[in-house]
Amino acid sequence: MRERGMAITIPGLDVPLKAVREGLAEVLVPAEEIRAPKKAPVFYNPAMVVNRDIAVLVLRAWWARGGLDRPLRACEPLCGCGVRGIRFALEVPSVGEVMMGDLNPSAVRLSRENVRRNRVEERVRVELSDANVLLTQHSAPGRRFDYVDLDPFGSPAPFLDSAVRALRSRGLLALTATDMAPLCGVYVLACVRKYGAIPARVDYAKELAVRILLGALARVTGAHDMGIRPLLAHATDHYARAYCVLLRGQGKASESVSRLGWLAHCPSCWERELLPGLGSLPERECPSCGRRRLIAGPLWTGRLFDSEFCHAVAEEANRVPWVSRRARRVLELLAEEADGPPTYYSLPKLCDALDLGLPPVRELVSALRERGWWASRTHFDPQGVRTNAPAKELVKAIRELVKAR
Structure with missing residues (x-):
């Protein structure tokens, strides 16, 4: 998205405007950013x-x-x-x-x-x-x-x-x-x-x-x-x-x-x-x-994602060069977690409650997979892990990673 030119006005609308580009569109929006x-x-x-x-x-x-x-x-x-x-x-x-x-x-x-x-x-x-x-x-x-x-x-x-x-x-x-x-x-x-x-x-x-x-x-x-x-x-x-x-x-x-x-x-x-x-x-x-x-x-209580469709949307992002980098990142993570079990664990909150150091998310995901559990990152939380491992097994994996570091 990029701004172009000075403030613009149009007949019948007493609001200063500016032009912004988003995707393939160039639109006029209020020049003053109002949060509410x-x-x-x-x-x-x-x-x-x-x-x-x-x-x-x-x-x-x-x-x-x-x-x-x-x-x-x-x-x-x-x-x-x-x-x-x-x-x-x-x-x-x-x-x-x-x-x-x-x-x-x-x-x-x-x-x-x-x-x-x-x-x-x-x-x-x-x-x-x-x-x-x-x-x-x-x-x-x-x-x-x-x-x-x-x-x-x-x-x-x-x-x-x-x-x-x-x-x-x-x-x-x-x-x-x-x-x-x-x-x-x-x-x-x-x-x-x-x-x-x-x-x-x-x-x-x-x-x-x-x-x-x-x-x-x-x-x-x-x-x-x-x-x-x-x-x-x-x-x-x-x-x-x-x-x-x-x-x-x-x-x-x-x-x-x-x-x-x-x-x-x-x-x-x-x-x-x-x-x-x-x-x-x-x-x-x-x-x-x-x-x-x-x-x-x-x-x-059912599934949130159709895995095949999530992958198709992520692939579509690669065909559309004007899409934001962050949107691509969200879609990559969605495709990764789409087949996973319900709910995820927020590592900072879990580790804080257990008085443990915070392991890298990727390392924890790999450790859980090596133990035979399903695990992935999640777009919902950059420090979150989606897994079917019971909480006690997750805590055990965290303790071992923190101790090894």
């Missing part, structure tokens, strides 16, 4: 470029895998300055139509100007509309989208129902949640209100946030006799992001609901387990040490 979206006349967040880079790559890889014989119809109902939808039109060859919307007249005005500047008027439309209204207008058969991207400020929960109804069968839903404090257990009641789940403050809180988000989505789709199949999820910086294919049918809905369940985590011995099924709560007593466990949920 609600205080900005039009919001553009340069920190979300990785999110948008990965969205482009996911859409390219998904279309190549899907085998549809017609142009793709995409919708971004909360478009801001329009950069995401414009990038879809410019960088995803299969995209035939992008419908963008926003309830902010300034955002719509700026988005339309950016559409014009990037010469994608024939494929990109911008509507002044509430997100739920726009999606509901496209909920009838024949009007639905192949792809819907929800990227709100805060929780996507208020938009899930209308987004699900606006997607065709086997369509792809992308959703972002930036309210990580509730999802990670800082504000428990806020998480219960928005997602219908009790969170927990654990060292793998970012993964837990994704699982709570997917659990909320699965309950919404179930009400419409639809199920979900997660393809890829990531949590970088201040947000959680997930991509799910929606599958119509009572059987698919029941299959997804059967993957809702609970997390039981022991803060004393670090053991944890995901337990599918909502019929009863897990036992509070830890079977390993007898101490009291934390219980979180309901949440998604």
Whole structure:
């Protein structure tokens, strides 16, 4: 991304603007960087470029895998300055139509100007509309989208129902949640209100946030006799992001609901387990040490990643030279961990609790593999390890590495 020129103004928008390049798009954004979206006349967040880079790559890889014989119809109902939808039109060859919307007249005005500047008027439309209204207008058969991207400020929960109804069968839903404090257990009641789940403050809180988000989505789709199949999820910086294919049918809905369940985590011995099924709560007593466990949920206990798809997206990044280096790195780690077991261990927190030195992550992963356990790094935490080794075996490997050093 690079800036060009001095401050710019356009008719009808009393905000100084600057031009920035992101991907293949050059767009006008507010010249003054404002961190709080609600205080900005039009919001553009340069920190979300990785999110948008990965969205482009996911859409390219998904279309190549899907085998549809017609142009793709995409919708971004909360478009801001329009950069995401414009990038879809410019960088995803299969995209035939992008419908963008926003309830902010300034955002719509700026988005339309950016559409014009990037010469994608024939494929990109911008509507002044509430997100739920726009999606509901496209909920009838024949009007639905192949792809819907929800990227709100805060929780996507208020938009899930209308987004699900606006997607065709086997369509792809992308959703972002930036309210990580509730999802990670800082504000428990806020998480219960928005997602219908009790969170927990654990060292793998970012993964837990994704699982709570997917659990909320699965309950919404179930009400419409639809199920979900997660393809890829990531949590970088201040947000959680997930991509799910929606599958119509009572059987698919029941299959997804059967993957809702609970997390039981022991803060004393670090053991944890995901337990599918909502019929009863897990036992509070830890079977390993007898101490009291934390219980979180309901949440998604199924897989977060489609390994084949994650590798395809990582390979797609190698074909697209304008994608950020950080996005490539996130995708490399996603491909590495995609086949792994649920949850991961944050080494600094574990080693601090045990009063141990911190071993290099790569060395620990290698040591665990040599002992016959599955192990990898994780994109969720640069000092995290995903493994199926019991906590006591992980601690043993850490002690041996620290002693050897």
